Amino acid sequence: MTKVQINYYDGSQSEKTLTDEEIPFPEGKLIVSRTDTDGIITHCNQAFVDMSGFEKDELIGQPHCVLRHPDMPSAAFKDLWDTVKDQGKKWRGYVKNLRKDGSFYWVYAVVVPNVRDGKTVGFASIRRKPSRTKINELTETYKAMLAEEKKA
Amino acid sequence: MTYTMTVSPDFSPDYIAGWYIFNTWLQKKTGEGIHLKLYDSFDVQRKDIIDDKIDLIFANPYEAAMLIREKGFLAIAAPADKPDEAVICVKDDSDIQTVEDLKENCTIAMADDPQVNSVGMIMLEPADLNAKNISIEKQKNYVLVAKNLINETAEAGFFLLDAYDNMSKFVKSQIRPIITSEISVIRHIFLVGPKLSNKAEDIRALLNDMHNEDKGLKILQSLGFEAWENQTQEDSEFMLDLIDTLSD
Numbered sequence A: 001m002t003k004v005q006i007n008y009y010d011g012s013q014s015e016k017t018l019t020d021e022e023i024p025f026p027e028g029k030l031i032v033s034r035t036d037t038d039g040i041i042t043h044c045n046q047a048f049v050d051m052s053g054f055e056k057d058e059l060i061g062q063p064h065c066v067l068r069h070p071d072m073p074s075a076a077f078k079d080l081w082d083t084v085k086d087q088g089k090k091w092r093g094y095v096k097n098l099r100k101d102g103s104f105y106w107v108y109a110v111v112v113p114n115v116r117d118g119k120t121v122g123f124a125s126i127r128r129k130p131s132r133t134k135i136n137e138l139t140e141t142y143k144a145m146l147a148e149e150k151k152a
Numbered sequence B: 001m002t003y004t005m006t007v008s009p010d011f012s013p014d015y016i017a018g019w020y021i022f023n024t025w026l027q028k029k030t031g032e033g034i035h036l037k038l039y040d041s042f043d044v045q046r047k048d049i050i051d052d053k054i055d056l057i058f059a060n061p062y063e064a065a066m067l068i069r070e071k072g073f074l075a076i077a078a079p080a081d082k083p084d085e086a087v088i089c090v091k092d093d094s095d096i097q098t099v100e101d102l103k104e105n106c107t108i109a110m111a112d113d114p115q116v117n118s119v120g121m122i123m124l125e126p127a128d129l130n131a132k133n134i135s136i137e138k139q140k141n142y143v144l145v146a147k148n149l150i151n152e153t154a155e156a157g158f159f160l161l162d163a164y165d166n167m168s169k170f171v172k173s174q175i176r177p178i179i180t181s182e183i184s185v186i187r188h189i190f191l192v193g194p195k196l197s198n199k200a201e202d203i204r205a206l207l208n209d210m211h212n213e214d215k216g217l218k219i220l221q222s223l224g225f226e227a228w229e230n231q232t233q234e235d236s237e238f239m240l241d242l243i244d245t246l247s248d
Helices: A046-052 A074-086 A132-151 B013-030 B042-050 B061-069 B114-127 B142-150 B161-165 B194-212 B214-222 B233-246
Strands: A002-007 A013-018 A031-035 A041-044 A091-098 A104-116 A119-128 B002-007 B033-038 B056-059 B074-079 B086-091 B107-110 B135-138 B156-160 B175-180 B189-192 B228-230
Touching (some): A074 A104, A074 A119, A104 B233, B013 B194, B013 B214, B056 B061, B061 B189, B061 B233, B074 B194, B086 B114, B086 B142, B086 B161, B107 B114, B107 B142, B114 B156, B142 B156, B142 B175, B156 B161, B189 B194, B194 B214, B194 B228
Parallel strands (some): B002 B033, B002 B056, B107 B135, B107 B156
Antiparallel strands (some): A002 A013, A031 A041, A031 A119, A104 A119, B056 B189, B074 B189, B074 B228, B086 B156, B086 B175
16 A cells, blocks of 8 residues: 555645555446536446445535546646637546545546537546556556656 | 327337337327338438428437437437447357457447447447457348357347347347446437427326326337336437547
8 A cells, every 4th residue: 555645637635545456447337427617526327436436425526536546647637628628629538547445447538518508517527448458558658747747 | 280200210120019009199199190100221211300301209319419409309208217228249159258359350240220339339449449440240130130140250249238138039049248338328219309399398298197097008018118207408418428428
């Protein structure tokens, strides 16, 4: 077990305890959640609850970055928010998520703005099982990005 | 005036009679003349939707985007507890146990169902398979997809779970599911077109109450489900957002 400090994209920080245990993505399922325009979780499905390790009540009302794993570079999330919030476009990418117990799981995530009557009212994030080849590629890429961020 | 109702071409042939009885029931309840027109091809049906020839439709979720966002249809109901799930099967004695056992250049059999095929392709992603590195064997129906597996002309096949469940014991004994989707929110929906928009809430109330009368329940059972469930516009918008995320 390792204690680490996580620096969030919005400038806040928190301390987490990590394990190196990977939890496999549930076969055939999609992990679904919705946030408001500030990234606060408003809805989530049972697969999201099961994989996060939190209770549903602990998730609703929390910022989505509660799942942020310290191995993920800030630049990935900046790109996500720039794409969906500022440009109103779909974002897709591979993400390593942190569970409540400190273990982790990988997903292929697609995030879309929820546009109603021409106005963005929130965002939906749909995660599916990623390819192991892509995870291996991205693990190296994210390591390099994190190293750059630490230098800066 | 006579309106036209249609049903997604992927419905099971077992339910043809049921849809005609449902049409008669709906005509009686609404007092409107409604003609039921059935199609065996999504393309032909889509052309008639584009040409504004359809007023009521039990639609495949992938058609719903065009119906709601481009043609002004209102979603009013969906079969209760009957999401559209997909299943990938292989021949029963195949060595393939998981999706990851499928390799590049394998042949996948599928029917003409955009929803099932999209979810099926997503379930192949963990094996690094996509439309560019597999061969696709398109079939007219799921029985022919099963035949591809049994005859070993395809390594795997995509099925609508409902279609798989309704296959004969003989066919099912020769094929084996390796993965089934559990998406839950994607489902066929019943929509009312702009010409009937002033009747939409009446039809919504009729469908939501249908299972409470004996005759209504029997008709629903002849369509393969037990009740309609209210489908709000937001339910449909969210389903379309979700489908959008699955399209790449």
